[in-house]
Amino acid sequence: MKKVIFVLLLLVACMGPVQKKLPQSAEVMTGTSALEVSFNPNSMKDLLMCQEANVLVDMKNVGALDIEGGIRSFILEEQTLKPVKMEEKQKSFDLEGKSQFNPRGGVAQFEFKVKNVGLPEQLESYDSPLILQACYTYKTSAGVQVCIDPDTKNVNPQKPCRAEPVSLSGGQGAPVAITRVEPLMVPEGNKISPKFAVYVQHVGLGTVVTEEGAELACTGGEESKARLSSYATVKADLQGRPLSCTPNPVRFEAGKEVRFICDNEDAKFGSAEGTFTSILNVEISYGYVNTAVLPMKITRLPGQESCK
């Protein structure tokens, strides 16, 4: 009995320090959001005719990647509301993502001033939305432990792993999540050519656009349809060897899981290499757009006619 207690105490003692030493990157690489954009509750959403209003915007990058060269852009009904400083209407921004040193991600707050330029005749009040868009490029990265198993007929019952689907839950710290990977060992002669079916899904609250379309999504101008479509380019490698993925780019549809298959024609494994585990690295690049809306109400004071 004493021995058992001693062994248990030993185990508990050993577990403490091990837990503390777990790599923080595992927590950083989780979640299904990147940038979170919202209007601060202290923003003025009710303003009087001809007056200015201060609007505060909170931005938080809770994703695993830093945002660089993002664009934030305000859309407003300029016949009624105008930015006090026109240059503030559209600006670029950078925001640090989650990391070991900043596990909560970067936070930023900025102010935007709008002014009412008058109300339509005879109206006592008028509702007009203030829309904020944040557009940026983002990536989803994951290293998935997969089993390379040339023993497709299961001759060796003692093999270290089996080529079975790997599920990934909780996201990878980005709005596009890799949900599962299915390793497929395709026999080619005496060897196998591993292929990986990677399932991804857009789980964020924003909109996916192409990487090139990220900036354009927040700005006007004539654009090609392709750049604004929800396509993402994918990259994958296995043991440092790049894989070719099809289809690429991958097109997302709201609420649907999409699949692409990655392989390398040159990568073939035979019984000589045996069954082993390896890391499949997958990287998905895309543009992303977040939107926030602040409904604003402008009220005319009795007797007010115009703002001149």
Place this chain on the structure above:
Amino acid sequence: MVLHGHAPPDDHLTGELKKDMPNWKAWAANFVAPGSGFLVKMADKFKKKPVAAAAAGAVGGAAVAAAVRPAPAAPMMASYGGSDFGSTFKSKAGKGLLILLLSITLYYVLLRLGVNWPFDLSLIVGLGFLAMFAIWWPEQVEKIFKFIAAGFGFFIIFVMSALLFARIPWMPHLFVIGFLFLAVFVSFQIAGRKWGWIIFMINLLFYVPLMATPMYQTLFVPGTPFYTAVEGQQQAWGVMFGGIGEVGSQIGKIAKEQVLIASGDYEQGVEAESERPLGVFLDDVGAVAQIVKENEVIDVYARLRAESFKTVEPVRISVRCYVEDWAEKLTGEIRPRSQFSVEEYELQDLDCIMSAKPVFDNTGGSANIIIETSFNFTTSSYLKGYFMEQDRIRALRRQQLDPLDAFGITDKNPLAVYTGGPLKIGLGVGQQPIALLSEEEEIQILGETNPPTAALVSEITGAQTVGDGTFGPTLTITLDRNWFEGELFEVGKLIITVPPGMSIDSVSGEKISCPVQAGKEHTCTLSGDLLKKLFTSPVVLPKTIRVQTKINDPDVLLANAPLAIRSFKLTVTYKYIVKKEVSVTVRPAESKV
């Protein structure tokens, strides 16, 4: 005797009582509310008891007193605890005389007291006489009551209940009709099917003409309870049927609107929130006297209430009054004045003074006096439009996303917001967001060598083409009635404003040219012949016109943003007429009004 007797009556006695005695209880009920004796009798019938004490149902608010059937004189006296009125009063004749004597005594006593009684004291003597006759000839009196109740019971109930409920605002006429139905039911129960129908028909023949024609004006003296009751009822039913008619016309109007909406010829809107309703209203319209002699004057009064917005031009109000169908010949004078100019809010009591003589000479006595107010009024309407490039819309739709959802817009099909007043103005620009097609796409669609016309591109893609002077969305404007009453006499001015980067090309196909300022809203003011052509006076509502637009500068329109929120505006200045009528009767000078 059950109610007052000390000793329980035997069956024999009860049977006699039943046979010989008049139904006092029913009589009493008939005194209080003629005709309601039926109810009491029916109650007795159901109870199948010779003597019953029951409280009859209230008719016209008057509780029918409980009554008992008294025994013949001698036993009756005995049953009253041994009290005896003396041998003189033991006979039927003596009892009748005693009651009459008591009633006359009571009349004098009350008269002497000098109290301001709410009823005529001579009524007591009348009741005394009635009681006396009822004791002397109970069968005959009951027959007379039956006849009166059957022939005129309904009408008497009607008059009494109408008078009683006259001051209760919750539709007294409904109570009256309720009582009449009850009376019909009771008459069928008591008199049987055959007599029930006869009674019903007699009353129907009397009641319907009375309610539907001005017959009462000749039948009854004005100011009497009968006259007041019938007049009140007619007015109440008139309001009710008028309301039903209004509901019917509203249902018809909604159905018509739906057909027009489906065919794209009707645009809707919602009225803007306003602390006070905007417009010109005639409230509390009435006549000082509804019956006047021909040598007097007719005074019809009203309260004019005008409410407008300060930012628009003053409301000019003109008031006149005249006899219906005699608008030119029989007019009155409006006091204190017939012209007003209101900037924001004004309340004015008006009187229409008119000599009764010409009214009597031309109309023969009955006339509807119309108070008519015409005023210029301004109503504005606004519609939000969302503009996006076609490419962007398609890209979002491919992601199974609604283009406006992607921008967090919840009001995806905005309705026009119009300001209060007699007219409502609906605006529409077709499907939102309004798609703008790039020149590149125009070329892709139809080929570079064969440059497309904007109309063709628009027809093929359903989008508006972007480029120099290409077609923009068509703004549909619907003018419709916002008030139940009144009519749109003419449209004086129409100001249409489209967002910066756009211009107005034509209105219902009529080319118009208004100066365009780059980067500013484009406003066109329509007046004169074009408006007369578009809106022929008096304007039949709803009226829809279509404004064709052009997109001159898409960059200005979109303002370097993926989505542009822009408003279309419309201001209409028009003349509107509202009429209110009051019935007045003019009688000859020598008549007793």
